[in-house]
Amino acid sequence: MLVIKSEKIRRILRIALPFAIMPAIVLLMPKRAQSQYYALVSFAMTLMALLLFLAGFERRELGTRRMILVSVMTALSVLGRMLPLMKPITAITVLSAMYLGPESGFLVGALSAVLSNFIMGQGPWTPFQMLAWGLIGLFAGLFAKPLRGSRLLLYGYGLISGLGYSMLLDIWTTVWTYGEFTAAQYLAAVVSSMPYPVIYALSNLIFLMLLAKPIGDKLARIEKKYGL
Secondary structure, three states: OOOOOOHHHHHHHHHHHHHHHHHHHHHHOOHHHHHHHHHHHHHHHHHHHHHHHHOOOOOHHHHHHHHHHHHHHHHHHHHHOOOOOOOOHHHHHHHHHHHHOHHHHHHHHHHHHHHHHHHHOOOOOHHHHHHHHHHHHHHHHHOHHHHHHOHHHHHHHHHHHHHHHHHHHHHHHHHHHHOOOOHHHHHHHHHHOOHHHHHHHHHHHHHHHHHHHHHHHHHHHHHHHHOO
16 A cells, blocks of 8 residues: 655645645635536545545555555445444544544545445535535544543533534535525525534434444554554
8 A cells, every 4th residue: 555654744644635735726726617527526636535545644554554444434434424423423533533543534534425426316415525524524533532531521522512513514505506695695504404413413423422432442442453
C-alpha cells in the first residue's frame, strides 16, 4: 500500500482535504454541473477520502491492517443503512473513528454514503452526504480520548451528530432548491424537515448505547494487539 512519507505533505493533506478542497467541491460546484456530473464528483470525493486515509499513517503494515478494519466497519455500516427508519451508519462511523483514527472515520463515513447509495439511490446529494458523514467521523476521531472516557459525552456527540448531519444536508437542499443560499430559505428547510433530524438523532443515541461496548471492546483489543 502507498505510504505518504513526508510529514509536511501529510499535515497539509489532513487539513486541506476535509476542510477546504472537499467542501469547496460540493458547495461551489454549479447546480447544473452537480446534476450532470455527480457520479464523477462522487468518484473524486472517494479518491480524496482514500488520500486522506493514506495521509494518516506512516508504516505500511499499520495502514494495511487499518484498511481491513475500515472495510469491515464500512460493510457493517452499509448493511445497517438498509434498516427501515433508524440507521446505525453514524454510530458505526463514530466508533470506527474513536478506535481507528480520524482519517479512518472519515473514510468509513464517506464510503458508507457512496456505497449504500448504489441501493438507496445515487444523485447530486451523494457527495454532500459523503462530506457530512466523513466530517462526523473525522471529529469523532479528533476527540476520541474524551469520547472513549465518557459515555455521556459519546451519547451527546451522537445526538449532536444526528442534528448536525441533517442541518448540513439542509444547506445542500437550500442551494439545490433555490439556486442560492439565504438564511431565510435555510431556516425554512430546517423547520420543514425537523421531525426527521430528531428521529435520526435519537437513533444515533440508541445505536451507540447498543454498539459502543461490544464493538468498542473488540476494536480496543485489536488496537492494543497491533499497535494501531
